Amino acid sequence: MFPAQQSRRASTVLATAGLAFASVLVPAAAATAAPAATACDSRTNNTYDKVLGCVTVDGVLEHEEAFQAIADANGGNRAAGTTGYTASVDYVVETLEAAGWSVELDEFPFTFVPPPLLEQLMPTQATYSTGVFTGTGYGEVTGNVIPVDIVLAPPRDPVTSGCEASDFVGLDFSGTADIALIQRGTCEFGVKAINAQTAGAEAVIIFNQGNTELRSGLVTGTLFGINQTPLSIPVVGASFADGEALAAAGSTARVRVDLPESRPQVNVIAELAGRTDGNVVMAGAHLDSVQAGPGINDNGSGSSALLEVAQQIAKVKPENTLRFAWWGAEESGLLGSRAYVAGLDQAGLDEIALYLNFDMVASPNYIFMVYDGDESGFPAPVVVPEGSVQIEDFFESFYTSRGIPYDDAEFSGRSDYQAFIQNGIPAGGLFTGAEVVKSPEQAAIWGGTAGQQYDPCYHLACDTIDNISLEALDVNTDAIAAAVLTYAYSTETVNGVVGQQVPGNFVLPAPAGPQGTTGSGGGDEVDGVE
Numbered sequence: 001m002f003p004a005q006q007s008r009r010a011s012t013v014l015a016t017a018g019l020a021f022a023s024v025l026v027p028a029a030a031a032t033a034a035p036a037a038t039a040c041d042s043r044t045n046n047t048y049d050k051v052l053g054c055v056t057v058d059g060v061l062e063h064e065e066a067f068q069a070i071a072d073a074n075g076g077n078r079a080a081g082t083t084g085y086t087a088s089v090d091y092v093v094e095t096l097e098a099a100g101w102s103v104e105l106d107e108f109p110f111t112f113v114p115p116p117l118l119e120q121l122m123p124t125q126a127t128y129s130t131g132v133f134t135g136t137g138y139g140e141v142t143g144n145v146i147p148v149d150i151v152l153a154p155p156r157d158p159v160t161s162g163c164e165a166s167d168f169v170g171l172d173f174s175g176t177a178d179i180a181l182i183q184r185g186t187c188e189f190g191v192k193a194i195n196a197q198t199a200g201a202e203a204v205i206i207f208n209q210g211n212t213e214l215r216s217g218l219v220t221g222t223l224f225g226i227n228q229t230p231l232s233i234p235v236v237g238a239s240f241a242d243g244e245a246l247a248a249a250g251s252t253a254r255v256r257v258d259l260p261e262s263r264p265q266v267n268v269i270a271e272l273a274g275r276t277d278g279n280v281v282m283a284g285a286h287l288d289s290v291q292a293g294p295g296i297n298d299n300g301s302g303s304s305a306l307l308e309v310a311q312q313i314a315k316v317k318p319e320n321t322l323r324f325a326w327w328g329a330e331e332s333g334l335l336g337s338r339a340y341v342a343g344l345d346q347a348g349l350d351e352i353a354l355y356l357n358f359d360m361v362a363s364p365n366y367i368f369m370v371y372d373g374d375e376s377g378f379p380a381p382v383v384v385p386e387g388s389v390q391i392e393d394f395f396e397s398f399y400t401s402r403g404i405p406y407d408d409a410e411f412s413g414r415s416d417y418q419a420f421i422q423n424g425i426p427a428g429g430l431f432t433g434a435e436v437v438k439s440p441e442q443a444a445i446w447g448g449t450a451g452q453q454y455d456p457c458y459h460l461a462c463d464t465i466d467n468i469s470l471e472a473l474d475v476n477t478d479a480i481a482a483a484v485l486t487y488a489y490s491t492e493t494v495n496g497v498v499g500q501q502v503p504g505n506f507v508l509p510a511p512a513g514p515q516g517t518t519g520s521g522g523g524d525e526v527d528g529v530e
């Protein structure tokens with residue numbers, strides 16, 4: 001069904017992104033019609049022309065569709081600790097083994113925090129987005145919502161809701177399922193929650209103050225500070241608007257915070273053995289999504305592109321062993337990649353020649369970025385290992401060979417390259433942007449929409465199959481294939497280990513130079529990961 005729609009979509013994307021690209025996007029190799037899929041599956045794609053001819057955006061989309069279907073069948077996401085992630089692992093393993101890779105599952109500990117629930121039952125039925133406060137208690141409470149000294153009328157400042165024990169006087173918390181509705185403002189969240197618990201509440205909802213734009217969205221935080229004791233009742237957050245709805249007369253609600261539980265996760269580690277030992281080329285992409293959505297750009301795009309390259313390169317006998325990784329629990333703090341690297345002894349670290357990272361390579365409002373090995377755009381917060389500059393140069397040369405402008409992406413520590421560079425392993429990779437807003441200057445260079453995030457659906461439910469740029473995915477999958485083939489034959493430019501020349505002649509031009517438009521980093525914020 002989708003391919004037809006897909007071809008229509010492809011044409012639209014080209015139109016919107018400015019015709020300037022059209023002529024240079026098509027790699028010389030593909031000038032001749034792409035060989036039939038069957039031919040590709042059985043062919044040894046050991047030249048650039050061959051591998052770029054067989055790596056197609058259709059092939060990548062096949063995997064993206066599979067991830068979308070997995071999310072659809074598993075509560076809308078593929079987050080760590082969920083059945084959506086497990087099914088994603090199964091899909092990747094099956095695909096790799098069918099292509100002839102040897103696959104291992106690398107287990108690491110993980111604590112799954114079930115998403116909390118905040119549901120209004122009366123006078124209106126609604127489920128609100130919520131989050132837990134650090135230090136919360138656990139349990140499920142269904143009962144009356146009792147507003148505590150809240151201020152709904154503007155300017156809503158000051159608000160001292162729940163700051164004094166006297167706020168609870170005259171309110172009936174004698175029942176067994178009373179939910180205190182408290183508004184942000186003036187005193188610490190912990191003080192408010194402890195006062196409510198002391199007054200007899202069985203659960204607490206803290207909603208945002210609503211006095212400014214920035215203090216209106218969903219609020220969560222910590223209950224520690226003046227208060228040093230974890231609560232024994234569930235405490236969840238809400239936006240001002242949802243708090244206002246919950247304050248309606250006769251309001252009842254359900255609040256649920258489940259105990260975190262241990263759910264060990266796995267990284268998928270796949271190898272294609274090389275002629276030599278001890279000079280392993282690694283490439284990785286995180287396979288998990290956030291709990292809010294299916295993660296088709298973040299990071300179905302990197303996972304799918306790497307899977308397509310793995311399929312098309314599977315018959316090559318590389319000089320250097322190729323080791324690809326699909327990481328788990330990246331969204332929870334790079335947990336999978338950190339555990340993997342921490343599990344390597346010195347010999348295991350020393351045999352890794354380099355690491356390539358692909359996290360969000362098809363943002364709908366993309367700009368093309370390369371991790372900034374030479375720190376020309378961003379001084380990195382950690383030491384960037386020698387050799388990383390040469391990896392940056394490779395990708396920059398690749399874009400230059402296609403006439404595509406590119407820019408620097410910060411080694412901000414927000415994706416799975418971090419544990420590698422912290423252990424002295426040269427790294428690099430590609431990124432097309434997340435929550436940062438595209439500037440008019442960038443829109444003039446890369447097309448798309450100024451004033452809009454590179455990925456408007458970053459970490460949201462709308463990060464679906466409709467949230468990817470086929471153009472960016474096509475170009476970046478080619479870049480990944482070219483890089484992997486290059487280093488499969490030789491990493492000499494990166495670590496001095498002499499290798500072989502890739503068969504065929506493929507000369508990359510010198511990098512044209514970054515555009516210099518990425519100011520404060522292309523990285524993400526909030527919980528510190530991409």
Ligand SMILES: [Zn+2]
Nearest residue numbers: 298299359530
């Ligand atoms: Zn990501």
